[in-house]
Amino acid sequence: MKSSNNGDGTVGKALEVLDMVASFERPIRFSELLEASPYPKATLYRLVQTLTNQRMLSYDPESQYYRLGIRLVKLAHVAWASSSIAPVVRPHIDALSRDLGEVVHLAQLDNAQVLYIDKRNAGETIPMYSQAGKVGPAYCTGVGKTMMAFLPKDELDEIVSQQSFHRFTPKTLADAESLKAELQAIRDRGYGFDDEEHEPEIICVALPLLSSSGRVLGGISVTSTTNKTDLNGLASFVPRMREAARDIQEEVQNWRFPDQTFTK
Amino acid sequence: MKSSNNGDGTVGKALEVLDMVASFERPIRFSELLEASPYPKATLYRLVQTLTNQRMLSYDPESQYYRLGIRLVKLAHVAWASSSIAPVVRPHIDALSRDLGEVVHLAQLDNAQVLYIDKRNAGETIPMYSQAGKVGPAYCTGVGKTMMAFLPKDELDEIVSQQSFHRFTPKTLADAESLKAELQAIRDRGYGFDDEEHEPEIICVALPLLSSSGRVLGGISVTSTTNKTDLNGLASFVPRMREAARDIQEEVQNWRFPDQTFTK
DNA sequence: AATTTAGTTCCAAATATTGGGACCAAAAAT
DNA sequence: ATTTTTGGTCCCAATATTTGGAACTAAATT
Numbered sequence: 001m002k003s004s005n006n007g008d009g010t011v012g013k014a015l016e017v018l019d020m021v022a023s024f025e026r027p028i029r030f031s032e033l034l035e036a037s038p039y040p041k042a043t044l045y046r047l048v049q050t051l052t053n054q055r056m057l058s059y060d061p062e063s064q065y066y067r068l069g070i071r072l073v074k075l076a077h078v079a080w081a082s083s084s085i086a087p088v089v090r091p092h093i094d095a096l097s098r099d100l101g102e103v104v105h106l107a108q109l110d111n112a113q114v115l116y117i118d119k120r121n122a123g124e125t126i127p128m129y130s131q132a133g134k135v136g137p138a139y140c141t142g143v144g145k146t147m148m149a150f151l152p153k154d155e156l157d158e159i160v161s162q163q164s165f166h167r168f169t170p171k172t173l174a175d176a177e178s179l180k181a182e183l184q185a186i187r188d189r190g191y192g193f194d195d196e197e198h199e200p201e202i203i204c205v206a207l208p209l210l211s212s213s214g215r216v217l218g219g220i221s222v223t224s225t226t227n228k229t230d231l232n233g234l235a236s237f238v239p240r241m242r243e244a245a246r247d248i249q250e251e252v253q254n255w256r257f258p259d260q261t262f263t264k
Numbered sequence: 265m266k267s268s269n270n271g272d273g274t275v276g277k278a279l280e281v282l283d284m285v286a287s288f289e290r291p292i293r294f295s296e297l298l299e300a301s302p303y304p305k306a307t308l309y310r311l312v313q314t315l316t317n318q319r320m321l322s323y324d325p326e327s328q329y330y331r332l333g334i335r336l337v338k339l340a341h342v343a344w345a346s347s348s349i350a351p352v353v354r355p356h357i358d359a360l361s362r363d364l365g366e367v368v369h370l371a372q373l374d375n376a377q378v379l380y381i382d383k384r385n386a387g388e389t390i391p392m393y394s395q396a397g398k399v400g401p402a403y404c405t406g407v408g409k410t411m412m413a414f415l416p417k418d419e420l421d422e423i424v425s426q427q428s429f430h431r432f433t434p435k436t437l438a439d440a441e442s443l444k445a446e447l448q449a450i451r452d453r454g455y456g457f458d459d460e461e462h463e464p465e466i467i468c469v470a471l472p473l474l475s476s477s478g479r480v481l482g483g484i485s486v487t488s489t490t491n492k493t494d495l496n497g498l499a500s501f502v503p504r505m506r507e508a509a510r511d512i513q514e515e516v517q518n519w520r521f522p523d524q525t526f527t528k
Numbered sequence: 529a530a531t532t533t534a535g536t537t538c539c540a541a542a543t544a545t546t547g548g549g550a551c552c553a554a555a556a557a558t
Numbered sequence: 559a560t561t562t563t564t565g566g567t568c569c570c571a572a573t574a575t576t577t578g579g580a581a582c583t584a585a586a587t588t
Contacts, residue, residue, distance in 0.1 A: 008314045009575060010545070011278040015318050022342040031565060040547045045567070050272045054279050055375070064565090068343035070374050073381065076340030077397020078286040079332035110334050111319070117337065133341020273544060274576070295534060304578045309536070328535090532587070543576070550569080557562070 013039070017047050018056055018068070027065035080132065085209065085218055086117050088251045092244045093120045093220060100222055100237055107143040108218040110135065112162035114144040117218065137198065139163040139179050140172050142206035143219035146192035149183040150208045150216050156183070172197045191238055193231055194221075201226045205234035207245045212253055220245065277303070281311050282320055282332070291329035340397070349473065349482050350381050352515045356508045357484060361386045364486055364501050371407040372482040374399065376426035378408040381482065401462065403427040403443050404436050406470035407483035410456035413447040414472045414480050420447070436461045455502055457495050458485075465490045469498035471509045476517055484509065 008015075020036055021028060030048065037044050048066065051057040055071040080086050086106065093104040097120040106118040119131040138144030138159065148159055160176050167174040173182055186192040194204040206221035222237050272279075284300055285292060294312065301308050312330065315321040319335040344350050350370065357368040361384035370382040378400045402408030402423065412423055424440050431438040437446055450456040458468040470485035486501050 008317050010274045011311075011314045012318060014275040014278075015320065018339065022339055025342055026346050027348075029565085034565095041566085042547055042549090042568080043545080046545080047275075049567095050275045053272050054276060056279065067346050067348075068339060070343060070347065070372060070379055070381070072336065072340045072343040073397045074374065074379055074399055075282065075286055075332060075397075076336045077395065078289055079334060079336040079340075080397070082290050082331050083334065084291075084331075108334060110338065115334055115338055117334070133337045133339075133344070135338060293534085298534095305535085306537080306578050306580095307576080310576080530588080532585105534585080535583085537582075538580090539578105541577085543574105545574070545576100546572085547570105550567105552567080553565090555562100555564075558560080 014047050014051055017044070018051060021057060021066060021068055027060070027063070027067040029064060030066065033066070076133070080117070083117070085248070085252055089209075089218075089220070089248055090118060092248050093118060096120075096220070096222065096241065096244050097122055099240060102237075103223045105143060105221045105223065106218060107147070107221070109138065109144075109147050109159070109216065112138060112159045114138050114141050114147070137164065137166070137168075139165060140168060140194070140197040142192050142194035142204035142221045142223075145179070145182060145194070146186055146206040146208050146221075147216050147219045149186035149192060150210060150214075168198050169196055169200050171195055191241075193234065194223075195231060196226065203229075203231060203234060205231075205237055205241070207238070207241050209245055209248055209252075211249070217249075217252065220248075278311050278315055281308070282315060285321060285330060285332055291324070291327070291331040293328060294330065297330070344381070344396075347381070349512070349516055353473075353482075353484070353512055354382060356512050357382060357384045360384070360484070360486065360505065360508050363504060366501075367487045369407060369485045369487065370482060371405075371411070371485070373402065373408075373411050373423070373480065376402060376423045378402050378405050378411070401428065401430070401432075403429060404432060404458070404461040405485075406456050406458035406468035406487075407485045409443070409446060409458070410450055410470040410472050410485075411480050411483045413450035413456060414474060414478075432462050433460055433464050435459055455505075457498065458487075459495060460490065467493075467495060467498060469495075469501055469505070471502070471505050473509055473512055473516075475513070481513075481516065484512075 017033070017037065017039075020033060023036075024032070030045070033048065034041060034044055039047065048057060052059050052066070052069075055069040057066050058069040059066050085108075089106045093106055097104040101122050103122055104120045105116055107114050107116050109115070114136045116134045116136070117132055136144065138148055148156060151159065160179060163176070163179070165174045165176075165179075166172070173179045182192075190207075192206045194202070194206070196203055202223065203226055204221045204223040206219050208219050209217045211217050220241065222234065222241065224234060281297070281301065281303075284297060287300075288296070294309070297312065298305055298308055303311065312321065316323050316330070316333075319333040321330050322333040323330050349372075353370045357370055361368040365386045367386055368384045369380055371378050371380050373379070380396055380398045380400070382396055400408065402412055412420060415423065424443060427440070427443070429438045429440070429443075430436070437443045446456075454471075456470045458466070458470070460467055466487065467490055468485045468487040470483050472483050473481045475481050484505065486498065486505065488498060
């Protein structure tokens with residue numbers, strides 16, 4: 001017994017390296033990776049070789065920089081398209097954005113963070129990975145807080161304890177106490193706000209998407225700015241959003257893949 | 265010596281399993297995977313466990329179905345955003361689509377196939393086989409043939425031999441000979457067409473994106489339908505596309521990540 | 529109650545991974 | 559021009575992980 005890693009053997013280590021490359025958000029050199037990694041040179045070298053062979057990383061011999069490989073884009077396309085909610089939700093956030101004239105997001109929780117799955121700008125379409133795939137903090141975004149609010153108690157405690165509580169703006173809820181109070185308010189109200197807690201002038205209203213058994217599937221939010229409207233203005237969007245959420249929940253429940261055979 | 269796999273040890277196997285799940289393009293059961301896989305039950309089981317642990321797969325205990333995990337969406341976002349061309353090309357295909365009033369694609373070659381990296385719709389969507397992350401055949405698409413045409417000879421032979429040559433339409437070039445002749449024509453002309461070779465009524469014109477050293481970075485295409493225009497009509501788009509390609513090539517060359525420190 | 533099917537666990541044998549250190553080439557310093 | 563440093567690659571015996579046949583369990587079917 002000695003290893004410094006997570007416990008999933010070589011595969012875990014390789015994926016950890018992949019994450020490490022991703023965390024730079026730009027092409028990097030082997031030596032930069034080495035510095036950031038807990039592995040000895042030879043080990044990291046082999047890991048990176050394997051990943052490159054597998055096209056999960058790509059290497060430019062001229063510049064000697066590694067970056068994430070496009071095989072990931074292909075896999076993510078399938079992941080997105082066969083996720084239970086993304087394809088179902090798309091037409092709804094489309095309609096919401098059109099009706100309300102604002103930016104609409106679909107998000108899920110991933111590892112105590114908010115992961116944006118889809119986005120619709122008021123005017124035009126933003127195609128896939130430019131925005132989908134982004135992550136944000138859960139404790140100071142509308143969707144983040146709203147999804148947390150509807151988690152079962154044990155999961156909630158766990159996820160709250162994992163928040164980093166950086167104070168982005170004067171209004172950021174920067175400790176577990178105030179966050180928990182806010183989450184209670186969201187549960188009572190049935191929806192959540194972001195009142196310039198992440199970025200000044202940016203406000204939003206969010207609804208959870210729940211499965212029939214009450215599990216949190218994701219969240220949708222409508223975003224605006226303080227010089228366009230205020231929280232009351234956003235609250236007036238809620239009935240329309242509820243409609244969408246209801247429809248989505250129903251469709252997700254009944255939705256099956258074309259050729260998926262069921263025995264019951 | 266015995267293994268039936270590609271040679272990258274456990275990591276290779278795990279990624280092969282990931283690909284296998286992806287190839288179904290829908291949630292699947294363990295037993296379906298087992299049938300499709302070359303691994304014994306216990307081995308596959310552990311592989312899938314690890315992948316699920318790592319959130320590369322997600323498992324719904326209720327339905328007992330596996331699907332690709334959302335961690336992939338996050339990774340793909342970074343892959344897309346830190347690829348050398350996608351972010352640079354986006355404003356250009358935007359403008360192209362606006363100016364020409366047609367659908368514009370950006371694609372790269374991946375494993376002898378065309379991988380669509382980005383797409384811009386003009387006005388309303390033409391129902392068509394493509395989105396970011398989707399893959400398509402190289403030998404019967406405009407971008408595919410055009411990118412192949414500008415590959416160095418050895419890579420070209422390799423990639424041609426990997427094509428599956430299924431005859432989608434009467435016009436599909438369904439053997440290596442006709443494809444190679446077509447590639448020569450594309451080289452001479454400087455751009456390529458898709459003349460209903462993949463789908464009836466769908467036609468397109470494509471240009472390669474080359475690095476300063478002549479390496480194929482990707483391709484852009486403008487797509488239309490036979491009841492809107494014809495190949496001559498598409499050819500008239502070429503000057504405008506050339507402009508875009510020239511600008512892109514220049515920008516890609518000069519483009520560096522904000523904080524990327526260079527020693528020369 | 530008996531059989532099949534699907535999923536999970538065990539453990540000794542087989543195999544892959546590990547990492548210290550050697551090695552090499554190119555760049556920087558002397 | 560020579561030496562040193564830096565960044566990257568390779569080797570191999572010790573070691574840890576993976577393997578897969580088979581046994582087991584739970585649930586569905588006969």
